[in-house]
Amino acid sequence: MEASPASHQIIAELLAEHTGQHLNESRRWRVASALSGVFRQHGISNIDQLVCLLGTPSQRGSDQDIATQVVEALLNNETYFFRDKPTFDQLPDQILPAIAARNANRKRIAIWCAGCSTxxxxHSLAMLFEDQKERWKGWDIDILGTDVSHKVIRTARNGLYSQFEVQRGLGVVQMLRHFDETPDGWQIRDHVRHITRFQQHNILSQPPARERFDLVLCRNVLLYFDQPTREEAFRRIASAMAPDGFLMLGAGETVVGQTRELVPSPGRASIYERQKTAASRLARDPALASR
Incomplete structure (x- = not known):
């Protein structure tokens, strides 16, 4: 049964209100299938019935209310270890050494993964540091993962993954080095987890920490925002970055034409900087502009 346009609009507004995501026509085809689990849980069969339940006062006011279930079911939580490896490889080869050079006195690096999903x-970032633990001996490394979904944050904190999940992006040596196989799945080891932490957070809210971040990863999150919301998200991200910090976006994303706060980092794919920092670097080395 095809849902009424009014019901689709109510679901779209609910998603936008809670996450900022825009449920355009190209995404509406998957709404019913994404919500199938919510349908089963509440003994209903379509979106129109779901909208009726959303208007029931007794269903509001808890972390497990129907509105929360609907929003979390509609979120795209696709992720895997070392996703977009050529882009990710820039971190140990270029970005982290650049951050280390400027933070040499205080020996601290703060990283924020916005929209971290599960x-x-x-954990991929934490593995990078663990694989070079002699290089980072004596450094204070803090990697914060945030997501709007309570459900995926619980999974991330548990650090327990299925065989399928660990095989996506990890080699056998990495699996054996950083995970323990258990009856319930592959558990990431404490030597990786000790520099990570997770919290629920909406990217459109105030930044999740008072400290400025040396590196922010926000990959394949802003794709689902409309232009005004994306501009606001970039403003929030830029305000959370250290003056000479870096931002990594997904391979299909860019700041160009989206914000005046950030510009591409010369010679680096999917890496961006605060505008003033990039301009200062180009002034010191004009050859960077041709890279």
């Missing part, structure tokens, strides 16, 4: 990106 935690694979955060």
């Amino acid at each position: 935690g694979q990106e955060v």
Whole structure:
């Protein structure tokens, strides 16, 4: 049964209100299938019935209310370890050494993974540091993962993944080095988890920490925002970055034409900087502009 346009609009407004995501026509075809679990849980069969339940006062006011279930069911939580490896490889080869050089005195690096989903990106970063632990001995490394979904944050904190999940992006050596196989799945080891933390957070809210971040990863999150919301998200991200910090977006994303706060980092794919920082660097080395 095809849902009424009014019901689709109510669902779209609910998603936008809670996450900022825009449920355009190209995404509406998957709404019913994404909500199938919510339908089963509440003994209904379509979106129109769901909208009726959303208007029931007794269903509001808890973390497990129907509105929360609907929003979390509609979120795209696709992620895997070391996603977009050529882009990710820039971190140990270029970005982290650049951050280390300027933070040499205080020996601290703060990283924020916004829209971290079930935690694979955060744990991938932690593995990079663990694989170079002699290089980072004596450094204070803090990797914060945030997501609007309570459900995926719980999964990320648990650090327990299925065989399928660990095989996406990880080699056998990495699996054996950083995970323990258990009857319930593959558990990430404490030597990786100790520099990570997770919290529920909406990217459109105030930044999740008072400290400025040396590196922010926000990959394949802003794709689902309309232009005004995307501009606001970039403003929030830029305000959370250290003056000379870096931002990594997904391979299909860019700041160009989206914000005046950030510009591409010369010679680096999917890496961006605060505008003033990039301009200062180009002034010191004009050859960067041709890279």
